[in-house]
Amino acid sequence: MDKNERTRRKGVSYAKWGYIFILPFFIAYFIFTLTPQIMTIYNSFFENYRDGLTQVGPNFVGLENYVKLFTPDKSGTIGMVKYFGNTLVLWIMGAVPQIVVALLLAVFFTSYRLNIKGQQFFKTVIYMPNLIMAAAFSMLFFTLFSPVGPVNQVLVAHGVLEKSIDFLSLKVPVRVLISLMNFLMWFGNTTILLMAGIQGIDQNLFEAAEIDGANSLQVFFRVTLPLLAPILVYTVITAMIGGLQMFDVPQVLTNGKGTPDRANMTMVMYLNNYLQTSKNYGMAGAVSVVLFAVSSALSLFVYNSLSSQYREAPKKRNRI
Amino acid sequence: MKNAENTKGRVLLILSRIVVYCILIFLSIVCLFSFYMLIINATRSNAQLQAGFTLLPKNNFFVNLKNAWTDASINIPRGMLNSFFIAACSALLTTYFSALTAYGIHAYRFKLRKAAFYFIMAVMMIPPQVSAVGFIQMMYKLKLTNSYIPLILPSIAAPVVFFYMKQYLESVLPMEMVEAARMDGSNEFMTFNRIVLPIMKPALAVQMIFSFVSSWNNYFIPALLLDKAELKTVPIMIAQLRSADYSKFDMGKVYMFILLAILPVMVVYIILSKAIIKGVTAGSVKG
Numbered sequence: 273m274d275k276n277e278r279t280r281r282k283g284v285s286y287a288k289w290g291y292i293f294i295l296p297f298f299i300a301y302f303i304f305t306l307t308p309q310i311m312t313i314y315n316s317f318f319e320n321y322r323d324g325l326t327q328v329g330p331n332f333v334g335l336e337n338y339v340k341l342f343t344p345d346k347s348g349t350i351g352m353v354k355y356f357g358n359t360l361v362l363w364i365m366g367a368v369p370q371i372v373v374a375l376l377l378a379v380f381f382t383s384y385r386l387n388i389k390g391q392q393f394f395k396t397v398i399y400m401p402n403l404i405m406a407a408a409f410s411m412l413f414f415t416l417f418s419p420v421g422p423v424n425q426v427l428v429a430h431g432v433l434e435k436s437i438d439f440l441s442l443k444v445p446v447r448v449l450i451s452l453m454n455f456l457m458w459f460g461n462t463t464i465l466l467m468a469g470i471q472g473i474d475q476n477l478f479e480a481a482e483i484d485g486a487n488s489l490q491v492f493f494r495v496t497l498p499l500l501a502p503i504l505v506y507t508v509i510t511a512m513i514g515g516l517q518m519f520d521v522p523q524v525l526t527n528g529k530g531t532p533d534r535a536n537m538t539m540v541m542y543l544n545n546y547l548q549t550s551k552n553y554g555m556a557g558a559v560s561v562v563l564f565a566v567s568s569a570l571s572l573f574v575y576n577s578l579s580s581q582y583r584e585a586p587k588k589r590n591r592i
Numbered sequence: 593m594k595n596a597e598n599t600k601g602r603v604l605l606i607l608s609r610i611v612v613y614c615i616l617i618f619l620s621i622v623c624l625f626s627f628y629m630l631i632i633n634a635t636r637s638n639a640q641l642q643a644g645f646t647l648l649p650k651n652n653f654f655v656n657l658k659n660a661w662t663d664a665s666i667n668i669p670r671g672m673l674n675s676f677f678i679a680a681c682s683a684l685l686t687t688y689f690s691a692l693t694a695y696g697i698h699a700y701r702f703k704l705r706k707a708a709f710y711f712i713m714a715v716m717m718i719p720p721q722v723s724a725v726g727f728i729q730m731m732y733k734l735k736l737t738n739s740y741i742p743l744i745l746p747s748i749a750a751p752v753v754f755f756y757m758k759q760y761l762e763s764v765l766p767m768e769m770v771e772a773a774r775m776d777g778s779n780e781f782m783t784f785n786r787i788v789l790p791i792m793k794p795a796l797a798v799q800m801i802f803s804f805v806s807s808w809n810n811y812f813i814p815a816l817l818l819d820k821a822e823l824k825t826v827p828i829m830i831a832q833l834r835s836a837d838y839s840k841f842d843m844g845k846v847y848m849f850i851l852l853a854i855l856p857v858m859v860v861y862i863i864l865s866k867a868i869i870k871g872v873t874a875g876s877v878k879g
Contacts (some may be wrong), residue, residue: 456623
């Protein structure tokens with residue numbers, strides 16, 4: 273087609289239109305993403321913040337911001353490591369059930385034998401939380417679980433608790449709430465992606481396995497799972513990149529403090545603190561560079577683990 | 593013997609169906625319950641909410657609506673208007689320019705074509721928070737804080753939407769049609785607007801919804817850039833509710849604020865759920 277076009281047109285070149293059409297995208301990308309990205313990295317080598325009304329810097333300090341980032345504070349904890357750990361724990365608590373449940377549902381929905389009715393309804397319901405404003409969802413959970421909220425009212429009324437407790441001041445309940453919200457917001461999306469993956473598998477393989485007398489468990493572990501592996505790996509890693517960006521839900525639920533005792537402070541909340549309060553571009557830059565390094569490593573891994581058979585769209589949306 | 597095995601199989605199938613339906617119904621209830629509570633609580637007055645928990649609606653819905661709508665410190669109608677304006681503009685820009693870029697790379701053969709394509713693919717996975725520091729600093733320098741420009745214009749470059757559009761064009765656009773338009777003397781830009789865009793309508797619609805929703809829900813960057821009350825968007829206002837001393841608040845009003853924040857998206861979703869769910873995978877799985 274390429275050659276044909278060229279000969280038919282007898283020398284009229286349309287190539288310049290290609291450049292014209294892609295130009296706005298690249299200009300916008302250059303101004304609003306690439307330049308800020310370079311500025312972010314550049315900033316990470318400078319001391320540049322506001323202390324009250326006085327502006328400190330920018331002064332070149334080399335790697336000092338990074339050293340500071342990984343230096344233990346008075347109590348001996350290293351902020352960055354702690355917040356990375358928090359993010360990881362919160363992510364695992366939400367993502368493991370999310371992927372297991374999504375896999376299970378995807379198998380149910382695609383099973384010819386089970387022949388589930390009302391699929392459209394179930395899919396509509398489980399996907400819905402994905403579109404909800406994370407800040408509002410988190411605020412809703414805050415009101416439901418606050419000391420005067422309905423959950424406490426019910427537990428006290430039925431004698432489970434003697435008096436209402438402040439769930440938001442306890443480490444484990446806050447973690448459970450954050451992961452529950454992340455689970456609810458993403459398992460429907462994952463189910464739909466995995467379903468498409470299973471439907472992409474050659475149906476004859478399932479039939480052949482059944483004729484050979486394999487039961488459903490065997491079919492799942494010996495046929496579905498191995499063939500779904502590339503998509504599954506892809507799903508896990510995009511979820512991980514999304515998990516690194518976890519912000520809205522814990523930010524609103526804990527009012528930006530990661531209560532109790534910063535045990536639920538995530539990496540992006542940490543970044544946000546530097547930007548919001550002291551305009552500390554130096555430290556915030558260093559945090560961003562670390563975040564960038566971790567997610568780039570993960571992205572590289574996705575591309576390498578994708579087999580050519582399953583070219584999936586990197587479906588990245590702002591995960592919370 | 594064979595019969596017995598058959599009945600055994602049937603019983604097993606029925607049992608597994610029951611278990612599966614129970615799981616599905618349970619998960620559906622889990623998904624819907626918090627929203628049900630939200631709607632119920634939005635119909636109750638503060639006193640009724642303090643009195644205890646109930647699963648049945650009360651009659652205070654319109655009072656709460658009026659209180660929330662006319663609240664002095666949180667101007668939710670203004671916030672919704674602001675959010676709507678930003679989300680609508682971003683959705684239009686994202687879809688139009690992603691389609692334009694996708695068509696540019698799909699339909700023309702030029703030297704940097706491959707390079708441009710691989711570049712966009714490579715940057716697709718970079719989290720937006722990573723460039724936030726430089727972005728915020730740049731907007732402060734350009735005096736563009738408390739402006740919607742930094743919230744709208746960057747949506748011209750949306751790698752994920754570009755990729756979706758590219759996939760779509762590959763599957764639907766017959767180049768003969770473009771050729772025919774050329775023969776008729778249509779210039780390339782007209783061809784794109786008059787012939788290619790209409791063919792892409794389904795893809796444009798789906799992406800418009802997704803980008804509208806993600807812009808409507810966006811909290812991180814707007815919260816760092818907008819501090820003038822009359823410019824604030826809905827998510828910022830919701831977060832503000834959280835940082836206020838909620839014990840002094842009329843809780844009925846708080847539930848109403850949350851309901852108003854998610855309602856527009858909910859309504860669109862309920863009307864278009866089928867197309868939206870299809871859109872989740874349509875661009876992402878090839879073949």
